[in-house]
Amino acid sequence: MARERVTVVDIASAAGVSKSTVSLVLRGSPLVNEKTRAKVNAVMRELGYVYNRGAANLRQSRSKSKIVGIVVNDLTNSFFAELAVGVDDVVQSAGYVQFLANTGESIDRQREVIASMREHGISGLVISPARGTEAADFKPLTASGLPVVIAVRNVPGAKVSTVMSENRAGAYAATAHLVGLGHRRVAFLGGFADTAVFEDRLAGYRHALREGGVEPDDRLVVSAAPSRAGGVEAIGRAMLVAEPPTAALCLNDAVAFGVCDGLRARRLEPGADFAVVGFDDVIEAKTAVPALTTVSVDPQGMGRRAAQQLLKQINAGTTEPEAIVSAVRLVVRDSCGSGGPRLWERKAS
Amino acid sequence: MARERVTVVDIASAAGVSKSTVSLVLRGSPLVNEKTRAKVNAVMRELGYVYNRGAANLRQSRSKSKIVGIVVNDLTNSFFAELAVGVDDVVQSAGYVQFLANTGESIDRQREVIASMREHGISGLVISPARGTEAADFKPLTASGLPVVIAVRNVPGAKVSTVMSENRAGAYAATAHLVGLGHRRVAFLGGFADTAVFEDRLAGYRHALREGGVEPDDRLVVSAAPSRAGGVEAIGRAMLVAEPPTAALCLNDAVAFGVCDGLRARRLEPGADFAVVGFDDVIEAKTAVPALTTVSVDPQGMGRRAAQQLLKQINAGTTEPEAIVSAVRLVVRDSCGSGGPRLWERKAS
């Protein structure tokens, strides 16, 4: 199976021109005569020529490799799958191809794949950093002039562009909605306290409570894995406090689904006996039962914006950090009841 | 931002050795003295050296690029996201990095990304082909000696390795289960008739019906997009036939969820008034309401197997096609009722 690779010189000799001319044809130069161009193209097709970008990149010292990397922490979470699709979408249209790696929240794996991608000559990187990633991890990247865009999760202190959703505002809106429905005991469930996303959403939650005249109770803030399983665990712990909550803002939709599971296990029906709000608006949120009230963040759009920002930086050759915030929107569905405030007040008393 | 790239000669002169020696250190050759090795490594770290795989690949045979490609038709479908994670898993562990591209069922996009990946020197390709892909599309790939593994969807006539699930057996088991519950009017919903997956599952379905003494009725086979929306559409059409079905085998879980939506829209409760069986066992199947009875196919495992097969072919340098079938298993949950046959017979009469 050891096929001879057909190169530009093979084409050249078969077409009776020099390799320089073939190279010009390859890059669509206007310098070459139409007849020659046609001839060369014909020969290329005939011999099944495949352009060798590696060789080309070697010569053009600039990072014009037409490869970008994208690393996500959990591709099985449809939020990140959508993010990747968004990136892929704009990147493909721009003639780039993407390395996609999944870290599964492993910081070691993240380091490995980034190193590997650099060796392969990526001209830019979009990353949703694994938990525990530090600003220092980006130092070598930016130092080498590699454009980097951080998406979804913030890494405080990193001097790179970011694409973040309005976490604070989203959490504020969601919490205000719950308070408006009459809830006084509102929990904040899921997520790890050492992440920026957690902090931001928590801040929005507290702000909305205070503004609604409710003093935040830290016993109602329970941290857990930002996953379905984490949601089950979180609601379990939350229901143990002296005055249990009647509603919860969840770190994300996965947690929210887990919370619903946990409520049912306690014979409480989400949406009727307890109000649940998620965050992300993943694809299943709309069709779950009950349909989840959540903060819509359009992951695919975020992916697209991140990719656009990255391409912009690649083309400009600049690494001037820019912070893009992606708008969010509260989508009210069925998981926090339609009975209005009175229903809740009755239950609460 | 135009950083000078530090190369092997820079390291060489800084460490007071020749570039050949540095090259030997890079590849962990036992020929080099421990002290020199240490010195060289130190200098590399100090200068922030990044190995240039592109340059290396230029010199080596093309199967050493340490890049594989994976192209899927719909990454937003968690089945394929999981497949990609499976591939990523083994591929990363083997020190490879993967190009991941999403075709969104576009055959043009598929052609483009494959071409792009080849230009970048992939040493192998795992593909879940877009609808309409033909055996001829793989000719140029195999002709150039590129190892290819087709996953999930078969392309009849293609002389490449495949990793497929036991479609026929799975559909047989699922249908037999429905017939065993007493159903006589069992529909087959979703999917496009021109795909091999559809054919195989349909064959298993028919076989089980006949064996259960039920003559297949083609009016109950309704083709539609293999998506949630397609499911809604399919059940709508199926309920219009003279003697409507009381149960359905769906092409995949996405269709099954759509069928549930469609049933509810008709005031029928899936699992109580109508039996629904899916195929794939995506992550949501277990936690949906009602929990979906489905045929479990372990997409991540398929991804892993596909990647292993690909790596095997890359290392062996052979393109001997091999067909791997991935076992499936019927998982009985709540969406086809627990009332036993009598419940259905009563409803049917």
Place this chain on the structure above:
DNA sequence: TTGACGATTTGGAACGTTCTAATTAATCCA
């Protein structure tokens, strides 16, 4: 007839590695 000009084409030196064959240094044995 000359030479200047535009339109094409081309030779050959990069680019950062690997690899072969050859060189040098060190050690050993008789």
Place this chain on the structure above:
DNA sequence: TGGATTAATTAGAACGTTCCAAATCGTCAA
């Protein structure tokens, strides 16, 4: 002492492109 053996290092030619400077070839004005 010297030749053989082993260990460690190295020069330089690839690899398949790009790109610069230079070459070729008509053509056309003077």
